Amino acid sequence: MAVGKPEKIDIASIISRLPLFVEVPPAQLQHVAAESRERRLAKGEMLFHKGDPARGFFVIIWGQIKLAFPSSTGNEKVVQVLGPRQSFGEAVMFMDRPYPVLAEAVSDAMVLHIPRKPVIELIERDTSFALAMLAGLSTRLHSLVHDVESYSLRSSTQRLIGYLLQQCPAEGKGTAEIELPTSKQLIASLLNLTPETLSRIFRDLGDSGLIEVHGRLIKIPDIARLREVDF
Amino acid sequence: MAVGKPEKIDIASIISRLPLFVEVPPAQLQHVAAESRERRLAKGEMLFHKGDPARGFFVIIWGQIKLAFPSSTGNEKVVQVLGPRQSFGEAVMFMDRPYPVLAEAVSDAMVLHIPRKPVIELIERDTSFALAMLAGLSTRLHSLVHDVESYSLRSSTQRLIGYLLQQCPAEGKGTAEIELPTSKQLIASLLNLTPETLSRIFRDLGDSGLIEVHGRLIKIPDIARLREVDF
DNA sequence: CGTACCTTTGATGTGAATCAAGAGTAGTGG
DNA sequence: CCACTACTCTTGATTCACATCAAAGGTACG
Numbered sequence: 001m002a003v004g005k006p007e008k009i010d011i012a013s014i015i016s017r018l019p020l021f022v023e024v025p026p027a028q029l030q031h032v033a034a035e036s037r038e039r040r041l042a043k044g045e046m047l048f049h050k051g052d053p054a055r056g057f058f059v060i061i062w063g064q065i066k067l068a069f070p071s072s073t074g075n076e077k078v079v080q081v082l083g084p085r086q087s088f089g090e091a092v093m094f095m096d097r098p099y100p101v102l103a104e105a106v107s108d109a110m111v112l113h114i115p116r117k118p119v120i121e122l123i124e125r126d127t128s129f130a131l132a133m134l135a136g137l138s139t140r141l142h143s144l145v146h147d148v149e150s151y152s153l154r155s156s157t158q159r160l161i162g163y164l165l166q167q168c169p170a171e172g173k174g175t176a177e178i179e180l181p182t183s184k185q186l187i188a189s190l191l192n193l194t195p196e197t198l199s200r201i202f203r204d205l206g207d208s209g210l211i212e213v214h215g216r217l218i219k220i221p222d223i224a225r226l227r228e229v230d231f
Numbered sequence: 232m233a234v235g236k237p238e239k240i241d242i243a244s245i246i247s248r249l250p251l252f253v254e255v256p257p258a259q260l261q262h263v264a265a266e267s268r269e270r271r272l273a274k275g276e277m278l279f280h281k282g283d284p285a286r287g288f289f290v291i292i293w294g295q296i297k298l299a300f301p302s303s304t305g306n307e308k309v310v311q312v313l314g315p316r317q318s319f320g321e322a323v324m325f326m327d328r329p330y331p332v333l334a335e336a337v338s339d340a341m342v343l344h345i346p347r348k349p350v351i352e353l354i355e356r357d358t359s360f361a362l363a364m365l366a367g368l369s370t371r372l373h374s375l376v377h378d379v380e381s382y383s384l385r386s387s388t389q390r391l392i393g394y395l396l397q398q399c400p401a402e403g404k405g406t407a408e409i410e411l412p413t414s415k416q417l418i419a420s421l422l423n424l425t426p427e428t429l430s431r432i433f434r435d436l437g438d439s440g441l442i443e444v445h446g447r448l449i450k451i452p453d454i455a456r457l458r459e460v461d462f
Numbered sequence: 463c464g465t466a467c468c469t470t471t472g473a474t475g476t477g478a479a480t481c482a483a484g485a486g487t488a489g490t491g492g
Numbered sequence: 493c494c495a496c497t498a499c500t501c502t503t504g505a506t507t508c509a510c511a512t513c514a515a516a517g518g519t520a521c522g
Contacts, residue, residue, distance in 0.1 A: 138322040
C-alpha cells in the first residue's frame with residue numbers, strides 16, 4: 001500500500017503559515033523547523049496509541065487524523081476528526097503524561113512532528129508565541145466544554161442538528177448545502193451515537209422536510225427552521 | 232444573611248502561595264495583587280452567569296463554587312465543584328468570549344478576582360509564569376478529556392466507582408474512608424445522573440459489600456476489589 | 463417545632479443500544 | 493468487464509439502562 005504523494009516538502013515554509021506560528025518572526029522559527037520531522041501514514045495506520053509517551057505535538061499537512069478512545073469491545077469513541085493545518089497533542093506536551101487518546105489516519109495523510117524542546121525554548125524567547133499557544137489551548141478547552149454540554153444536556157437529534165449547523169458556512173443565507181467531511185460511521189461516534197441511530201435521525205429529519213440527504217451531501221432548505229427545532 | 236468571616240485579608244500573601252504563582256518572584260506579583268479584588272458570596276449567590284463577559288479569572292480563598300450549564304427546565308448540569316486555592320475562568324480570559332458556564336456559590340465563599348491586564352503583562356515579563364499557565368490549562372484540558380471519556384464509554388455505576396476511587400487518598404492501603412465533599416445531589420449532576428439513580432447505585436454497591444454508606448461518609452473495605460468491578 | 467431541602471424507595475416510561483439482516487457502494491484481481 | 497469481497501449504510505424487532513413521576517422518610521436550621 002503506497003503512502004500518498006511523494007513530493008519533497010519545505011518544512012520551514014509550511015510551519016510559518018500555520019495559525020499557531022504566523023506571528024513568530026521567521027528567524028525564530030528556524031530552530032523549530034530544523035528539529036521537526038515529517039511522517040507519512042497510510043489510511044488506517046496508527047500515529048500513536050493511548051498511553052504512548054508524548055515528546056511533542058503534531059500538525060496535519062494533508063489527510064485526516066482521528067483522535068479516539070480505544071475500547072476492548074471494538075466500539076471506540078472518536079473525540080475529534082482533524083484536517084489540514086490543524087494541530088493536536090500540545091496539551092500533553094506540557095505535562096509529563098502519556099497521550100490520553102489514540103491517533104489514527106482516517107485517510108492517507110502526512111503530519112509534522114514538532115518536538116517539545118524547541119517549542120519550550122520558543123515560548124521562553126517569544127511572548128507573543130506564548131500567548132498564541134495559550135489562546136490555542138483555551139479554544140480547545142472551550143470546544144471540549146461545549147462537547148460536555150452537548151452530551152449531557154441534549155438529545156441525539158439535537159446533537160446532530162447542532163453538528164449540521166456548525167458545518168454551515170457562517171453567512172446569513174437562509175439555505176445551505178453541506179458535504180459531510182467524513183463517513184457517517186465516524187460522525188455517529190463523534191456525536192456519541194450508533195450508526196443505526198444516526199441513520200434513523202437522518203431519515204426522520206428528511207421526512208419532516210427539515211433536510212434533504214443525498215449520500216454525503218446534505219441540503220438544508222431553511223436554516224432558521226432547523227435551528228428552532230426543539231425535540 | 233451575613234456573608235462569611237469579616238477579617239481583613241492580605242491579597243499579596245494569598246496570591247503568592249497559589250500553585251499558579253509560587254514560582255513568580257514577589258516583586259513581579261505586586262502589580263497583580265494591586266489590581267485584584269476580593270469578593271464575598273453568600274451560599275446560593277451568583278458570581279457570574281453564562282454569557283457574561285470575562286474580564287479576568289477567579290481564585291477561591293475559602294468556600295465552594297460550582298460551575299454549571301443553566302437549563303430552562305431547572306435541571307442544570309454541574310461541570311465542576313471547586314474549593315480553596317483552585318482557580319477558574321483562565322481560559323475564557325485568553326479569548327474574547329463570554330463565560331460558557333455559570334458560577335454560583337455552593338456555600339458562603341470568598342474569591343479573588345484577578346483582572347486580565349496584569350496577567351497578560353506578567354506572561355510577557357516572566358516566561359516561567361507563562362509555562363505554569365500553559366501547564367495549568369493543559370491539566371484542565373486533560374481532565375475534561377477524561378470526563379468526555381467517562382460520559383461516552385462508561386455506565387453510571389462505573390462513573391460512580393471512578394469518582395469514589397478518585398477521592399481516595401493515593402496511598403496503596405487496601406482500604407479507605409471518604410467524606411463526600413458536597414451533597415449527593417451535586418455529585419449526581421457531576422456524574423450526569425439523577426439523584427434517584429445515584430441513590431440506587433449507592434444502595435446496590437452497599438448491598439454487594441463493595442462499600443458502606445453512612446450519610447456522607449463512604450467506607451471502602453477493599454479498594455482493589457472495587458477497582459475491578461466491571462458492570 | 464415547623465418549613466424547606468436532601469435522600470431514599472417504588473412504579474412506570476422511553477430514548478437509544480443491541481441484535482439481525484438486507485441493500486447499496488467501492489475497491490480488487492482474474 | 494465482471495465477479496468477489498469488504499465496507500458502509502439502512503431498516504425492523506427487541507431490549508435495557510436510566511429518567512421520570514410520585515410519595516414518603518430524614519435532616520438541618522431559623
